[in-house]
Amino acid sequence: MGISERKEREKTEMRKRIVDAAVQVFKEGGPEKVSIRNIAERIEYSPATLYLYYKDKDELLLDAQADAFDQLSVAFRQIKFAQEPFKRLEQIMESYIAFARAEPELYDLMFIMKAPMNAVEDFDSWDNGDDAFDMLKQVVEDCISEGCIRFTDPIVGAISVWGFAHGLVSWTLNAGLSPHTCARK
Amino acid sequence: MGISERKEREKTEMRKRIVDAAVQVFKEGGPEKVSIRNIAERIEYSPATLYLYYKDKDELLLDAQADAFDQLSVAFRQIKFAQEPFKRLEQIMESYIAFARAEPELYDLMFIMKAPMNAVEDFDSWDNGDDAFDMLKQVVEDCISEGCIRFTDPIVGAISVWGFAHGLVSWTLNAGLSPHTCARK
DNA sequence: CAAATATACTGAACACTGTTTAGTAATTCC
DNA sequence: GGAATTACTAAACAGTGTTCAGTATATTTG
Numbered sequence: 001m002g003i004s005e006r007k008e009r010e011k012t013e014m015r016k017r018i019v020d021a022a023v024q025v026f027k028e029g030g031p032e033k034v035s036i037r038n039i040a041e042r043i044e045y046s047p048a049t050l051y052l053y054y055k056d057k058d059e060l061l062l063d064a065q066a067d068a069f070d071q072l073s074v075a076f077r078q079i080k081f082a083q084e085p086f087k088r089l090e091q092i093m094e095s096y097i098a099f100a101r102a103e104p105e106l107y108d109l110m111f112i113m114k115a116p117m118n119a120v121e122d123f124d125s126w127d128n129g130d131d132a133f134d135m136l137k138q139v140v141e142d143c144i145s146e147g148c149i150r151f152t153d154p155i156v157g158a159i160s161v162w163g164f165a166h167g168l169v170s171w172t173l174n175a176g177l178s179p180h181t182c183a184r185k
Numbered sequence: 186m187g188i189s190e191r192k193e194r195e196k197t198e199m200r201k202r203i204v205d206a207a208v209q210v211f212k213e214g215g216p217e218k219v220s221i222r223n224i225a226e227r228i229e230y231s232p233a234t235l236y237l238y239y240k241d242k243d244e245l246l247l248d249a250q251a252d253a254f255d256q257l258s259v260a261f262r263q264i265k266f267a268q269e270p271f272k273r274l275e276q277i278m279e280s281y282i283a284f285a286r287a288e289p290e291l292y293d294l295m296f297i298m299k300a301p302m303n304a305v306e307d308f309d310s311w312d313n314g315d316d317a318f319d320m321l322k323q324v325v326e327d328c329i330s331e332g333c334i335r336f337t338d339p340i341v342g343a344i345s346v347w348g349f350a351h352g353l354v355s356w357t358l359n360a361g362l363s364p365h366t367c368a369r370k
Numbered sequence: 371c372a373a374a375t376a377t378a379c380t381g382a383a384c385a386c387t388g389t390t391t392a393g394t395a396a397t398t399c400c
Numbered sequence: 401g402g403a404a405t406t407a408c409t410a411a412a413c414a415g416t417g418t419t420c421a422g423t424a425t426a427t428t429t430g
Contacts, residue, residue, distance in 0.1 A: 003427080007377090031299065036417060046380045048419080057417065114216070114297070123355065150335075159356055163348030170308065171344055188398075192406090221388060231409045233390080242388065 015053050015063070017043050022064040027105040031112060034061070058119035061109075065116045066128045068106040073131040075099045085142035086149070092139055093165050100169040107169070136162060200238050200248070202228050207249040212290040216297055219246070243304035246294075250301045251313045253291040258316040260284045270327035271334070277324055278350050285354040292354070321347060 021042040026034045036057060040047040054060040075095050081088045100107040110129070120126045137158040143149035144157065151157030206227040211219045221242060225232040239245040260280050266273050285292040295314070305311045322343040328334035329342065336342030 035415080037415085047417085048381085049379060051418070052378075108299075112299070114293075155356075156353075159352040160345070160349040163350070163352030164345040165348070166352070167344040167348030168341075171340075220386080222386090232388085233409060233411095234407080236389070237407075 018050055018053055019063045019067055022060060023067050026109055058115050062116035062119040065109055068109040069128045069132055071106060072099050076132055076135045085146045088139045089143055092136055096165045097169055133158060203235055203238055204248045204252055207245060208252050211294055243300050247301035247304040250294055253294040254313045254317055256291060257284055261317055261320045270331050273324045274328055277321055281350045282354055
């Protein structure tokens with residue numbers, strides 16, 4: 001019978017509505033406005049209802065964070081990549097930084113990490129960032145193959161690049177990404 | 186008259202007591218236990234009293250964070266630095282990562298950033314990390330002078346190294362810092 | 371179709387949180 | 401000594417995440 005399937009479908013739809021509301025509230029009001037009550041009000045349900053779809057707030061934010069990371073992946077995928085691997089690395093870094101500037105709230109949502117991380121056993125079973133990270137890792141691998149970068153392990157290299165970009169974002173209220181900034185072969 | 190000086194002294198002593206209590210509570214119970222009430226109880230004062238010494242919780246945590254960063258600086262200063270600049274860079278990274286592992290709570294306190302950051306106008310007037318960062322920057326400068334690193338701007342280089350170390354800490358539940366991990370000239 | 375059951379939802383409460391304010395106790399000044 | 405200043409606190413306010421008893425709604429059964 002299709003009725004339990006419909007119920008299942010409604011359940012995932014409801015979860016999506018909740019997550020969307022959470023992201024929206026976050027974008028509008030920042031971290032401190034993302035309360036269960038605010039999210040519930042936005043979708044016109046009682047606060048208690050959210051607990052029928054999410055175990056707790058951390059689990060909810062984990063999904064909201066996944067949403068934000070998905071949008072970063074989308075941004076990465078929209079890059080018109082060059083042939084040169086190193087050029088591609090620059091492009092992906094620029095995209096990362098541009099995203100952080102264009103969507104500061106989503107960016108915060110990604111790196112408030114602590115809350116969503118509580119919803120997960122350990123760092124290994126946290127996979128919200130995997131998509132975006134894997135894309136970066138791929139480019140780093142290409143760089144390694146061409147020998148235009150000093151790392152040997154693509155994961156370690158990707159961590160370094162990611163951390164670099166992240167640090168630059170924190171620092172950089174000022175200028176745009178200067179060309180030779182990226183000259184970190 | 187020395188009475189107003191004593192008052193002044195008592196005021197700074199009280200602030201220190203509060204910050205110490207905050208750090209202690211943080212170390213014992215993590216971020217969610219650092220409530221005004223818990224801090225106040227530890228020093229046997231009423232919660233309201235803390236507001237005679239700190240404008241709000243963010244300002245208090247800003248000082249607590251400064252405390253944590255100071256301890257990182259101390260760790261850096263205890264390094265018996267080698268002659269080779271690049272070796273020094275490895276040493277400072279190892280020290281950073283060792284600190285994060287030895288004092289995970291203090292490390293969290295440094296990078297819960299958001300709360301203390303609210304107590305400050307902009308990123309420029311946040312200087313809690315300046316001491317540690319400057320030490321790293323100095324080493325990076327030496328590396329640049331010797332040409333054993335690819336960056337030209339020591340600040341940008343230091344950001345990269347810092348971000349790299351930070352990323353490694355997030356990643357690295359597993360192994361210790363493998364030697365060639367640091368081979369990122 | 372009506373009764374019984376399962377599902378979806380909510381109002382109200384609990385134990386917290388940061389913060390403010392009116393009022394009390396202690397200290398300093400004259 | 402008494403007046404004025406300072407240090408402190410109890411109590412309250414508005415908000416938080418979360419739970420639970422109870423109420424509607426929808427589904428299944430007789």
